Amino acid sequence: MSDATLPHGNSNNNRVALILAGLVLGMIALAYAAVPLYQIFCQVTGFGGTTQVSDGNPKGAIARDMTVRFDSNVESGLPWRVTPAKPVTDKIGNVETINFVATNLTDKPVTGQAIFNVTPEATGIYFNKIECFCFTEQTLQPGETVQMPVTFFVDPDIADDQDLDTIKTITLSYTFYAAQTQGS
Structure with a gap:
């Protein structure tokens, strides 16, 4: 070489x-x-049932009704009891405010966070949150019970999506888990 x-x-x-x-x-x-x-x-x-964030609904409401159901799941590492709101049926486009109720079951402050999705997943692009407790971590004091509001609307553009013509119910589901930064 x-x-x-x-x-x-x-x-x-x-x-x-x-x-x-x-x-x-x-x-x-x-x-x-x-x-x-x-x-x-x-x-x-809106992939995977991810909702949208909005300041409000400038489009108004349409004549079609939609029922929104609410669901909550609490991860085993978070000592909270969370009760979802009762279902709401209203005209698509109307802004609604509901409350989840959370209770800290311990004698210490506990910080939690919620992740969310909607089903059917294809409706996520049309589900808009104006205000939600899920945007930030929540700290509950020992034994404290709080109302956790969600203000939302279903975008009237859902009526233009022919694949969703038969959808009459959307479920907003939250999974609560312990935040990595505990206490206050």
């Missing part, structure tokens, strides 16, 4: 090493960005 081939071989090896290092760094960056990018995607498209 001549000396003339060695630098060329090392150059190729260095280039491959740099490409592989760049791929590894790119994969690490994508791993960190995946969750926020996925959340943005879900919020924009």
